[in-house]
Amino acid sequence: MAFRQPIRDTSKMPLALTSSHTFPAVSVAAVLVFILLRLTILSPKARLRAHLARLPILNGSASGEEKRKAFLETAHQLYQAGYQKFKDEAYRMPTSDDVENVVIPPKFMRDLRTLPDSDLNFYPAAEKILESKYTGVLTDLSSVAYSVRAELTPALARLNPIVYDEVDHALKHDMPECTEWTPVPMYMTIAHMVAKITGRVFVGEGLCRSPEYLDNAINYAVDVHTAQVEVKRMSPLLRPFLAPRLASVRRLRRREAAAARFFEPLVQSRLDAERSGDPDWRAPDDMLSVLMRKSEGRGIVSAAEMAKIQLGIIFASVHTTSDMYDLAVRPEYMAPLREEIRGVLAAHGGEMTARGLQQMLKLDSFMKESLRLSPPLTTTFHRVVGRRGLALPNGQHVPPGATVELASRAIVSDPAWHQGDADPAVFDGLRHYRRRTRPGAGAADHARHQFVASHEQSLAFGYGRHACPGRFFAANELKMLLARLILEFDFKNADGSTERYPNIEIGPLIAPDEHKDLLFKRVKT
Numbered sequence: 001m002a003f004r005q006p007i008r009d010t011s012k013m014p015l016a017l018t019s020s021h022t023f024p025a026v027s028v029a030a031v032l033v034f035i036l037l038r039l040t041i042l043s044p045k046a047r048l049r050a051h052l053a054r055l056p057i058l059n060g061s062a063s064g065e066e067k068r069k070a071f072l073e074t075a076h077q078l079y080q081a082g083y084q085k086f087k088d089e090a091y092r093m094p095t096s097d098d099v100e101n102v103v104i105p106p107k108f109m110r111d112l113r114t115l116p117d118s119d120l121n122f123y124p125a126a127e128k129i130l131e132s133k134y135t136g137v138l139t140d141l142s143s144v145a146y147s148v149r150a151e152l153t154p155a156l157a158r159l160n161p162i163v164y165d166e167v168d169h170a171l172k173h174d175m176p177e178c179t180e181w182t183p184v185p186m187y188m189t190i191a192h193m194v195a196k197i198t199g200r201v202f203v204g205e206g207l208c209r210s211p212e213y214l215d216n217a218i219n220y221a222v223d224v225h226t227a228q229v230e231v232k233r234m235s236p237l238l239r240p241f242l243a244p245r246l247a248s249v250r251r252l253r254r255r256e257a258a259a260a261r262f263f264e265p266l267v268q269s270r271l272d273a274e275r276s277g278d279p280d281w282r283a284p285d286d287m288l289s290v291l292m293r294k295s296e297g298r299g300i301v302s303a304a305e306m307a308k309i310q311l312g313i314i315f316a317s318v319h320t321t322s323d324m325y326d327l328a329v330r331p332e333y334m335a336p337l338r339e340e341i342r343g344v345l346a347a348h349g350g351e352m353t354a355r356g357l358q359q360m361l362k363l364d365s366f367m368k369e370s371l372r373l374s375p376p377l378t379t380t381f382h383r384v385v386g387r388r389g390l391a392l393p394n395g396q397h398v399p400p401g402a403t404v405e406l407a408s409r410a411i412v413s414d415p416a417w418h419q420g421d422a423d424p425a426v427f428d429g430l431r432h433y434r435r436r437t438r439p440g441a442g443a444a445d446h447a448r449h450q451f452v453a454s455h456e457q458s459l460a461f462g463y464g465r466h467a468c469p470g471r472f473f474a475a476n477e478l479k480m481l482l483a484r485l486i487l488e489f490d491f492k493n494a495d496g497s498t499e500r501y502p503n504i505e506i507g508p509l510i511a512p513d514e515h516k517d518l519l520f521k522r523v524k525t
């Protein structure tokens with residue numbers, strides 16, 4: 001017998017339930033309520049925000065969008081204000097994202113320095129800074145960090161002549177003749193030279209001088225920065241819809257594909273040579289060989305790994321441009337720097353040896369001062385708190401999932417660290433030189449006040465177990481390049497101004513203005 005539904009008297013039912021669409025209508029409403037709850041009080045972000053609310057906040061009265069705007073435009077001033085206001089306690093800093101960061105006071109730095117990644121995770125925090133979700137920059141490339149630490153840094157003395165050969169090549173080919181004052185677009189010229197020099201050590205002579213490779217490497221790094229800035233400017237709610245459509249983001253996808261096209265044949269030819277059994281074949285002495293060995297015979301060096309290195313390159317080139325902008329308006333440093341560089345070269349038979357580079361104390365000090373006042377980031381030591389949360393010695397608790405950071409730029413300009421020395425707000429190119437050479441200074445002072453130092457008062461390269469492993473290589477490469485530029489050229493601002501070209505700052509990101517030129521004139525020797 002067929003089952004028949006009882007006939008219902010719909011006239012007595014509430015209006016909403018009488019429709020033939022009753023069931024779907026209820027479901028849709030329930031789903032909407034659920035989505036709303038997920039987006040608000042039930043979402044992990046909302047829960048994190050609720051836990052974070054126990055910590056004090058800077059600029060708490062402003063609206064969400066006002067805070068975002070203030071952060072994008074005046075992050076440095078905000079961190080300075082936070083530094084003054086919350087000397088000894090952690091506080092929340094509203095950023096351009098939808099959850100605040102937690103700024104850790106300097107007095108607890110040492111307690112955090114050696115915590116493992118399970119408690120303070122570098123990679124997700126780096127992904128946030130780099131907007132990896134959209135830029136595609138993979139940050140968990142510990143193999144690159146490991147290879148730089150274990151293979152590149154210990155080999156620096158051996159690699160120096162190779163690096164210097166490329167510095168020489170870059171200067172001869174990328175700088176104009178400059179017999180008269182000649183405008184040079186500093187940012188792109190330096191980016192080109194640094195990409196070439198770094199490329200020589202990472203991918204070898206063949207590829208590093210290829211105009212197509214260089215063009216892709218430099219523009220990749222420039223596009224990462226552009227995309228990063230554009231995404232940070234966007235409202236967090238709109239990012240998933242608008243960010244993938246950004247022209248800079250789409251260009252990045254094309255550049256990744258191009259990078260893979262450069263590396264695949266090179267990797268393949270090295271693998272073929274290795275497998276050929278030729279007893280005379282030696283793997284070239286570069287980082288590509290190291291990374292290939294690290295990938296356990298699979299011979300796969302991904303575009304992403306090379307991308308990571310290219311980011312190191314942009315940091316390095318951005319910093320050299322900063323040095324040049326600082327020097328261009330401080331000609332009084334040229335004579336002492338030239339004297340030092342010439343003296344060291346003479347003592348080392350005209351060679352830029354590793355020992356000689358270490359003896360360029362004034363140049364090292366100038367570079368460190370430039371990095372102190374124009375670091376690539378206003379804050380460093382970005383880490384995401386692990387599942388156990390973070391208990392600070394003063395009883396404050398930072399919940400799991402929160403991003404912590406150090407107000408590094410404010411810390412390194414704290415007058416307390418500079419007692420008895422020049423005003424930390426003023427550029428003093430020999431500040432760190434004096435600290436290394438003052439009467440009674442020992443080996444510890446030498447180490448603490450050098451460009452590559454990473455400790456509680458020297459934070460531009462980060463801090464703790466993930467502090468930049470590329471800094472020793474960067475220091476050598478930058479010193480060689482700067483030394484040659486200082487010896488061979490006079491330079492000044494192209495627009496006739498005598499003030500240092502202002503940096504471009506967006507949120508925590510700081511970069512020299514890429515549109516400014518310097519005038520160069522070759523020195524008669």
Ligand code: HEM
Binds near residue numbers: 141142377464
């Ligand atoms: C002046 C130039 C450079 C600056 C200012 C700089 C700065 C930084 C900073 C701030 C960090 C994050 C550290 C932290 O949060 O504790 C970092 C990480 C890193 N840097 Fe650099 N960097 C520079 C050059 C380079 C170069 C040339 C390379 C490659 C040879 C490189 C490779 C890396 C790597 C692989 C990491 C991640 C470390 C890890 O995963 O543990 N950097 N760098």
